[in-house]
Amino acid sequence: MDYRVIKENDLFLLTDENGNIPEDHPYGPGLYTKDTRFLSKFDLKINGEDPILLSSEADKTYYAEMLLTNPHMEEEGDVKLWRESVELKRKRFIYGGALYESLRVKNYNPKQTSFEISLHLDADFKDMFLVRGFQSGKVGKKLETVINDTGLAIQYLGADEVTRKLDVKWDAVPDRITEKGDVHFSFTLDHGEEKTVSLTMVPEVDGDTPEQLDYKEAFQRLKDSYKEWEESSAKVSTNHSQLQRLIDRGLSDLRVLLTDLGHGKFPVAGLPWFGVPFGRDSLIAALQMLPFNPEVAKGTLRTMASQQGTKKDSWRDEEPGKIMHEIRFGELANTGQIPFTPYYGTIDATPLFLVLLSEYIKWTGDFELFHELEVNAGEALNWIDHYGDRDGDGFVEYHQESSKGIANQGWKDSGDSIVHRNGDYAETPIALSEVQGYVYHAKESMADIYKQLGFNEKADKLLREAADLKERFETSFWMEDQQFYALALDKEKNQVGTVTSNPGHVLFSGMLDEAKAKSVSDMLVSDKMYTGYGIRTMGTGEAGYNPMSYHNGTVWPHDNSYIILGMSKTNNRKQAAKAMEGLIRSADSFEYDRLPELFCGYEANGKAVKYPVACSPQAWAAGTPLLFVQSMLGLFPDAMKQTVRINPYLPDGVNDLKVENMKIGNGVLSLLVKKADDTHEIDIIENTTGFKVVSR
Incomplete structure (x- = not known):
């Protein structure tokens, strides 16, 4: 810097x-x-x-x-x-x-x-x-x-x-x-x-x-506040010095980015220009931190719920039940010269709010927070069905209404980011592939919670809707010639067939069957998508591909982390390890072993190429190595089933991984994984969670 x-x-x-x-x-x-x-x-x-x-x-x-x-x-x-x-x-x-x-x-x-x-x-x-x-x-x-x-x-x-x-x-x-x-x-x-x-x-x-x-x-x-943070967070130690520095740096940077606006600590998006509540960024960063400090998720959820949409307001792209995109507090916002009070032009924050809530419950069993936010959750589900799905086709899509809003409202929000294979830009309303995955994940997980609480009718309805979405997604998004999913559907319901990283987010949702999950994972670590330093946002050879473009060929660590977690969850562990190895390798190129918001998507050649105006530190980039830890362990707790599933696979050079004081349920889990050849030994050091640890 x-x-x-x-x-x-x-x-x-x-x-x-x-x-x-x-x-x-x-x-x-x-x-x-x-x-x-x-x-x-x-x-x-x-x-x-x-x-x-x-x-x-x-x-x-x-x-x-x-x-x-x-x-x-x-x-x-x-x-x-x-x-x-x-x-x-x-x-x-x-x-x-x-x-x-x-x-x-x-x-x-x-x-x-x-x-x-x-x-x-x-x-x-x-x-x-x-x-x-x-x-x-x-x-x-x-x-x-x-x-x-x-x-x-x-x-x-x-x-x-x-x-x-x-x-x-x-x-x-x-x-x-x-x-x-x-x-x-x-x-x-x-x-x-x-x-x-x-x-x-x-x-x-x-x-x-x-x-x-x-x-x-x-x-x-x-x-003293930093010492308290360190003591309250899970601790990781490994033989791999670069990975160790990445984890330590990520945890330290996330502490810096924590802010409390009266509803608990949450991560702002990044410095210097996004030190504010930021829907998808704050939610994903809190998700990345669950294995280390689940209290951050609680503060994030409460903060987002406090600003949930209550009315139809086109100036701010607000709708009832919608989770905000970004809030600002300055003179221009206060005088109504900009719509960020807050602004709601994001298609993914609402389902991601439900994803974080359900994953937080799986980690902690904190149903008190669910009851506190139950109305907010219901309103978010209602938004998905009645406002998110603008035309009743079963998919959630976006369209800008605010004159000073954002045109593309997924995480790739550049004006040129949703581009057809012939180079034409897609027209809205646009249904993004990853958003359908978030919606599926939200409905399946919320159904589990409702069933646990005895609301069987609500649960069954959500499960039916999720099953219908899965079927529709396969029919509308799968590209047989590419053995991959389309980036999006445009306003005419035509596939935006450019090969991008977006469908990789669907892996974590559980919506893909085993064969399709493997096909997606294989594509993402193929020469077309993998740089040697991580997975590109867009594949080489595509009309929109540009290794210097903000969203059309660069490497975003957080994008990789969500994909990697999905690969781990779907048992595509070798592909996950390959992606992690590249990002760990890239850290030598950046000051203080700090993964930036993004970097250029050139092939590995000694150093990763910096992107000139990337935020650093940036929350979901800082959270990326933390999600590596969960992915390497293949660790997925479920408080409703009182189990912790673990299926470890350590990347090359990582011979041991020790995690202490990981908060799950009402206790802690500490464990050590050692690798010898292709086998992994698991030593449970401490388990006060009351959950059964199931090794696959």
């Missing part, structure tokens, strides 16, 4: 590698909360000049550190400051709605040395959609900046009549402060002497002031 980003809860900071926020930078660095940039300029100078970067670390994503020094400063032969004589160390983190920064300066000059450090701050309070250039519109105005010796307050009154303020405090007396927000500190240090200035920056919305702590106490509380 050529940027640095840190986050905690609903506040994140995006800077350059020096730790600065350059003014008017096209990438939009800043301090953001509630979709508003509260800090649009923040740079540090020594004697009025930019320092030289020595190192910049942001591997933890909740804490960043930059080490800098001074350039040589000379005027008409008179040395003002010898090069590399002053060390500047910036440390920063976010906690409790505030940004904390510590600036330590140390003199390495043999003699006493005097110099000036200046900080230059400003806030434009721009809506994120304006920063990203996606929108123009009516905005508010800045108010007078309040300045005193201990800090300054930059203020703004929005077009939505909301007052926003950035309150900046420092713990040293500055030499001078200008009306522009330039703060100057003078230092005179002996050799080896050091001093520290600490700053606190607090965004406020309508007078809501977060708690402010001193630097050390805030940092300790932040570290």
Whole structure:
């Protein structure tokens, strides 16, 4: 990454590698909360000049550190400051709605040395959609900046009549402060002497002031919260060092991406631009985390239920029972200039809500949550049948109604992503293959829950509908000449026959028979679809194929993870192992062993090719190696049957896999799998779940 980003809860900071926020930078660095940039300029100078970067670390994503020094400063032969004589160390983190920064300066000059450090701050309070250039519109105005010796307050009154303020405090007396927000500190240090200035920056919305702590106490509380997260999550250890780093990185990044808007912790989609509730992304990331921390699924489900659609509103593509796509909280949303309040233009979030709910119940047996969300679940099922199926043909399809909405409303939501084999773009309404799988999965799983609770009539109805969908899907989507399923059906019910990764998601649903599941799995790891670093979104030779395209030939880790879990579930374990091996291999190409949102779909040739504007960290990419663990174990619990099914298959190079403190039911399961040749030995270390472990 050529940027640095840190986050905690609903506040994140995006800077350059020096730790600065350059003014008017096209990438939009800043301090953001509630979709508003509260800090649009923040740079540090020594004697009025930019320092030289020595190192910049942001591997933890909740804490960043930059080490800098001074350039040589000379005027008409008179040395003002010898090069590399002053060390500047910036440390920063976010906690409790505030940004904390510590600036330590140390003199390495043999003699006493005097110099000036200046900080230059400003806030434009721009809506994120304006920063990203996606929108123009009516905005508010800045108010007078309040300045005193201990800090300054930059203020703004929005077009939505909301007052926003950035309150900046420092713990040293500055030499001078200008009306522009330039703060100057003078230092005179002996050799080896050091001093520290600490700053606190607090965004406020309508007078809501977060708690402010001193630097050390805030940092300790932040570290304690990470320790608590680690202790409450399952722990994995393996001989494969790259896989180990991927898992550790994924679990750490998902902790960073957790946010709580009042309904429990859930993963936002990704940084820097999608740090908000995001229907399918948050739901899939929570699904990936079930083996590690099922509490996240609970928070995600409650958050999504709180925003479930209640009415027909074409401006927001809202319908009763529909689960949202994305919600925004900024000035443009508040004034109705964009439809994200929330926006509901997604075809898959509603069935995925039911998939996550049912899978969560299978892992935990937490029927209390089901009863809490039972009405929401019923409304989601009703949406599938009465709004999702727009024309009564038995398939769920999408069509954009909002003038500022999204045209393609599956996870491949680019305008060019649904393309026929002849290169023509499909016209809506469009029924996507993977969405039919999500619907089948939802109805089958919800039927199991209803049957467990004694609602046999509801259960039988859902099972009949699922069986009918399976039959219709086979007839309408199967392409005999390709031995594969179509990407979609267009508005004329013609197959969109391009070979893509989408049908791979149907594997996890259980809708495919054994032969078809094998055929799909084989295609996905064939030369047409497999790069050596993972499965492409679209196959080579297709009219729309482009290895640099966002959705038409790149590799998306989360897409692979859902496919891999389905391969494991359908006993296509060798294909799953091959896909995992490629993604594990790709991690060497990315900073901090962090799988990005996506990367280019070129054949393996030393390094995976980066996609230029991929989010990193990104929730469902971070969750991908976590889903590897479940897939390698072939582990599928079922609280209703009081069983845990396990069928392990470890990829090449993974000789042992140990998982401890995996929460299932009301207990924990810990186990060790060892591989010798093609056999796998299973050692159950601890089982307090009360479930029977069944090895296939």
